[in-house]
Amino acid sequence: MPALADLDRLGWCETPSWVEAWTPRGVTRLDWRPGMTTETLLEALPESARAQSEHLALIDPRGGIRRLGMAAWNHESATLVPGSRVVLQLPLDEVSARWVDASLPDFLATRLPGDICRTFTPDAASRLTTATD
Amino acid sequence: MMLPISRRSRTLRRATPAMGLSLPLLLGAAPHAIAELGAAQSDFGGVGLMQTPSARMAPLGEISLHYNHVSPYSRYQVSVQPMDWLEAGFRYTSIGNRDYRASGDAERDYLDKGIDFKLRLHQEDRYMPALALGFRDFGGTGLFGSEYLVASKRWNDFDFTLGLGWGYLGAGGGLGNPLSALSGRFDSRRSENPEEAGDFEFGDLFSGDIGVFGGVEYQTPWEPLTLQLEYDGNDYRSEPLDNPQRQRSPLNLGARWRLGEHLSLAAGWERGDTAMLGLTLSANLAGASQAKTGDPHPVTVAEPPSRTTDDWQAVSRDLQANAGMRVHRITRRDDELVVEAEATRYRSLLVSEGRANRILNNRTADDIDTYRYRWQSAGMGLRDDVHDRHAFRRAAASAAYDQQYHYGLYASALTRPDDGAPDGEQLYTDDLAGFDWQLAPGLNQNIGGPDGFLYQLYAKLDANYRTDANGWFSGQLALNLFDNLDRYDYIADSKLPRVRTHIGDYLDQTSLGIYNLQYTRTARLGENWYGMAYAGLLEMMYAGGGGEVLYRPFDSPVAFGVDLNWVKQRDFDQRFGLRDYSTWTGHATAYIETGVEDVLAQVSVGRYLAGDLGVTFDLSRQFDSGVRVGAWSTFTDAGDDYGEGSFDKGFYVSIPFDAFFDTSSRNATTIAWQPLTRDGGARLARRYTLYGLTQDREMGHYWQDYDRVWDEP
Numbered sequence: 017m018p019a020l021a022d023l024d025r026l027g028w029c030e031t032p033s034w035v036e037a038w039t040p041r042g043v044t045r046l047d048w049r050p051g052m053t054t055e056t057l058l059e060a061l062p063e064s065a066r067a068q069s070e071h072l073a074l075i076d077p078r079g080g081i082r083r084l085g086m087a088a089w090n091h092e093s094a095t096l097v098p099g100s101r102v103v104l105q106l107p108l109d110e111v112s113a114r115w116v117d118a119s120l121p122d123f124l125a126t127r128l129p130g131d132i133c134r135t136f137t138p139d140a141a142s143r144l145t146t147a148t149d
Numbered sequence: 150m151m152l153p154i155s156r157r158s159r160t161l162r163r164a165t166p167a168m169g170l171s172l173p174l175l176l177g178a179a180p181h182a183i184a185e186l187g188a189a190q191s192d193f194g195g196v197g198l199m200q201t202p203s204a205r206m207a208p209l210g211e212i213s214l215h216y217n218h219v220s221p222y223s224r225y226q227v228s229v230q231p232m233d234w235l236e237a238g239f240r241y242t243s244i245g246n247r248d249y250r251a252s253g254d255a256e257r258d259y260l261d262k263g264i265d266f267k268l269r270l271h272q273e274d275r276y277m278p279a280l281a282l283g284f285r286d287f288g289g290t291g292l293f294g295s296e297y298l299v300a301s302k303r304w305n306d307f308d309f310t311l312g313l314g315w316g317y318l319g320a321g322g323g324l325g326n327p328l329s330a331l332s333g334r335f336d337s338r339r340s341e342n343p344e345e346a347g348d349f350e351f352g353d354l355f356s357g358d359i360g361v362f363g364g365v366e367y368q369t370p371w372e373p374l375t376l377q378l379e380y381d382g383n384d385y386r387s388e389p390l391d392n393p394q395r396q397r398s399p400l401n402l403g404a405r406w407r408l409g410e411h412l413s414l415a416a417g418w419e420r421g422d423t424a425m426l427g428l429t430l431s432a433n434l435a436g437a438s439q440a441k442t443g444d445p446h447p448v449t450v451a452e453p454p455s456r457t458t459d460d461w462q463a464v465s466r467d468l469q470a471n472a473g474m475r476v477h478r479i480t481r482r483d484d485e486l487v488v489e490a491e492a493t494r495y496r497s498l499l500v501s502e503g504r505a506n507r508i509l510n511n512r513t514a515d516d517i518d519t520y521r522y523r524w525q526s527a528g529m530g531l532r533d534d535v536h537d538r539h540a541f542r543r544a545a546a547s548a549a550y551d552q553q554y555h556y557g558l559y560a561s562a563l564t565r566p567d568d569g570a571p572d573g574e575q576l577y578t579d580d581l582a583g584f585d586w587q588l589a590p591g592l593n594q595n596i597g598g599p600d601g602f603l604y605q606l607y608a609k610l611d612a613n614y615r616t617d618a619n620g621w622f623s624g625q626l627a628l629n630l631f632d633n634l635d636r637y638d639y640i641a642d643s644k645l646p647r648v649r650t651h652i653g654d655y656l657d658q659t660s661l662g663i664y665n666l667q668y669t670r671t672a673r674l675g676e677n678w679y680g681m682a683y684a685g686l687l688e689m690m691y692a693g694g695g696g697e698v699l700y701r702p703f704d705s706p707v708a709f710g711v712d713l714n715w716v717k718q719r720d721f722d723q724r725f726g727l728r729d730y731s732t733w734t735g736h737a738t739a740y741i742e743t744g745v746e747d748v749l750a751q752v753s754v755g756r757y758l759a760g761d762l763g764v765t766f767d768l769s770r771q772f773d774s775g776v777r778v779g780a781w782s783t784f785t786d787a788g789d790d791y792g793e794g795s796f797d798k799g800f801y802v803s804i805p806f807d808a809f810f811d812t813s814s815r816n817a818t819t820i821a822w823q824p825l826t827r828d829g830g831a832r833l834a835r836r837y838t839l840y841g842l843t844q845d846r847e848m849g850h851y852w853q854d855y856d857r858v859w860d861e862p
Contacts, residue, residue, distance in 0.1 A: 088304050
């Protein structure tokens with residue numbers, strides 16, 4: 017196991033009831049439903065949120081990232097689980113936009129996949145804290 | 150609940166907060182749906198609609214076995230995707246209402262062979278379609294020969310394809326060929342010529358009138374089902390072999406149903422009055438792998454003992470059993486332990502070394518700082534991999550020390566030009582002498598000749614007796630179990646000495662034969678030089694002797710080798726008798742790791758078995774799974790004497806056992822397909838090659854295998 021002192025936090029989350037969409041219009045939480053896919057999520061968003069994006073990044077609750085096509089010419093579909101986050105690519109062909117497209121999913125992959133999480137710092141394992149991310 | 154996360158979990162490394170998740174979250178993480186659109190195999194094989202191809206490609210490493218029937222044609226095709234941008238395939242077409250004239254059997258249908266290629270020129274994006282250039286039935290008899298330029302564009306659940314075809318694909322079009330403006334040679338196209346089978350006639354490429362073809366594929370809401378509508382550009386009144394077919398409609402309709410990951414079925418209605426049925430089996434070679442549940446568990450890393458063991462016999466037994474190392478010698482030099490060994494089990498040497506580190510750590514005292522693994526093969530030294538023992542131990546305890554250990558690892562060439570014992574205190578030696586044997590089934594087959602499918606199933610007994618580290622006797626005995634060689638009847642015409650075309654006699658007249666019985670000796674001749682000599686019954690058809698010298702610098706993309714052999718043809722019964730024919734044969738070979746998509750190029754120049762001089766090109770690609778796919782072609786001065794086929798060519802797939810079994814193995818099996826067995830450009834089938842024996846002179850995936858050091862099977 018890794019040295020405990022190297023970890024920021026340890027813990028677990030209760031399964032949330034939402035999935036998150038990170039779009040050029042902002043961050044939206046939608047209720048998760050059984051059988052939900054990236055396609056049904058996109059359909060639930062206003063047209064302007066989809067903008068002209070061609071790809072999205074799907075971040076699963078364990079921090080795995082997959083990039084999928086979402087335009088008419090390349091769309092793919094994936095099943096969503098509660099706590100998933102979907103980041104739409106910015107419809108701009110600029111270096112800064114590409115940087116956000118690459119870095120934002122990486123960052124979100126390190127966030128807690130739920131609202132009610134029990135975490136504790138390893139060096140003070142007895143001090144249980146509740147974090148809202 | 151807390152999930153037991155392995156110390157080396159990739160997720161853990163990415164996400165700083167080490168999170169456990171409740172179980173329902175994980176169960177839903179199913180793989181996303183396989184994209185069905187643009188994945189169907191056409192009637193001819195290769196991705197497309199029905200009669201026509203599309204600009205789509207299969208995933209990298211995909212291999213498809215495809216059967217299709219549209220009266221009067223039955224087609225059997227193998228397609229592979231060796232590069233993202235290249236699809237290649239070969240096909241047998243059986244024509245139900247035409248006889249195979251070369252065959253003695255009047256019942257046998259005409260059988261035609263063909264090779265296809267498709268190259269992707271442009272990947273689809275928002276505005277531009279995918280674009281591909283293809284060659285169907287390239288070279289050969291060219292009965293169905295076509296060239297085409299095709300574009301595909303997807304719009305949600307529809308995939309549209311439009312193409313321009315020359316030859317068979319565009320025969321119904323009757324549009325003038327714009328290339329005629331460049332040269333008169335594009336004006337017209339000769340009809341097919343079965344007499345010139347196997348010739349590569351470049352003169353007809355892109356010549357003659359062109360036609361338009363195209364269609365659309367629709368993804369139904371039910372995921373496994375797609376539907377196709379196609380406009381067929383062919384003119385069925387001019388079918389090859391004077392075999393016109395009625396065509397009521399140029400539109401073809403079809404459906405494809407995918408049954409799971411590996412099987413799909415196709416059905417259709419073509420030419421307005423003919424049914425089509427197809428079946429495709431597919432698998433991906435690039436990702437083929439198997440969990441190694443049958444491997445022994447790596448030893449748990451313990452505190453180093455206070456004093457180093459004396460029982461090196463036991464250590465070497467453990468290294469063999471757990472780390473896959475056949476130990477030749479163990480030497481201590483101050484604070485270093487040098488282990489000279491041969492790899493016997495794990496394809497990744499770093500996996501072997503990681504396991505050996507654990508064993509040695511638990512047996513050697515703290516004053517040994519370095520473990521050095523000197524890898525050998527057939528007694529020849531290959532390289533030196535060096536591990537910092539204390540860094541390993543720290544990394545085993547905590548991922549925090551990974552970097553220190555990982556970046557401290559190094560490998561180097563052997564600086565001494567010979568394989569003598571290293572300086573220091575010799576703790577253990579083994580001369581590696583010993584006997585081993587193995588019984589396995591084997592299959593000889595010949596597909597697509599005038600005699601139809603010929604096969605021989607045999608039991609194969611392999612035995613090796615190693616006299617010392619550098620020398621061994623090897624033998625292979627074959628006992629015929631079942632065959633249908635009584636159907637063997639056809640002997641190809643040949644104006645060359647019959648060096649290979651007696652194949653049927655060898656198979657037919659042998660019930661118990663010696664395929665191989667030879668003595669081989671190897672030596673390391675200098676820092677980068679290797680040598681080998683051998684004599685005996687070298688292969689099924691030849692006995693004799695020969696040798697090879699290879700120059701292979703450490704971790705270099707190039708190597709050069711020369712081999713020279715004197716051989717005499719063996720009797721058909723494959724015992725010790727010899728026939729009259731004898732010859733010198735040998736080649737100079739350059740091996741080049743091109744650095745382009747893991748492609749290895751081998752170019753050999755030399756003298757072949759029939760005394761013809763020429764060159765062999767061999768291109769192959771190895772996937773991460775270890776599977777290698779390749780093709781070769783040989784051009785010699787035999788010229789017209791070669792007969793049908795013009796030159797020797799073939800495809801092969803080499804599959805490591807590792808990809809399919811739950812225990813690790815360094816062995817592989819090769820399946821080769823050679824459309825015609827002829828006497829020109831025939832090479833001696835040498836049992837061992839120095840390039841193969843010294844494969845670990847290359848680092849391969851060594852540095853990428855780091856995480857596997859910590860894998861628990």
